[in-house]
Amino acid sequence: MEITIKINGRMVSVEVSDDVAECYDQGRRKAENLSHEKRRHWDDREFDEYIVAAEGLLPYQPTPEDIVCQRETLALLLSILDTCTTIQRERFLLYALYDYTYDEIGLLYGCSKSAVRDSIEAVRKKFQNFFLD
Structure with a gap:
């Protein structure tokens, strides 16, 4: 043709x-x-x-600067999580990312609801101290 x-x-x-x-x-x-x-x-x-x-045009397309800032923020958050104990980090991530309740996390780890709450609050305080200072 x-x-x-x-x-x-x-x-x-x-x-x-x-x-x-x-x-x-x-x-x-x-x-x-x-x-x-x-x-x-x-x-x-x-x-x-x-x-x-x-046509595949997205309403939001991050700029290279946005991508760099997101990666830096993620690295910062992960470095703060690295200062926590393994148990604290796991409990916090189950609560924050996967929407587990304190009771469900307590059942998984074989501990009380207050122990889970204390672990999660300890991680929260580390984030607050870092970002407020």
Whole structure:
């Protein structure tokens, strides 16, 4: 199948397989649809959120600076958790990340509810002391 493409400002006819021609045509139609949607949006007419979602554009895309800050914060939080005992860290993570109750954690570790609460409060105090100082 023969298609016409633009190379360096010059229109060139190229012989390609049917699969390549179909992909090229789909890409051309997709670009045309997006261009049309952008014009509608810029003219203060409706904007079709479905097309944005279908094209894979996310509402939030972190910048490289955001990613670096997130990684630094995660490393900081993990370093604070490393100062805790293994039991404290495990109980805190079960409570904070997995929504276990004090009773459920107590059953897992074979201890009382107050012992679990004390472990979790000790970790919380370490975080508070670090961030308030």
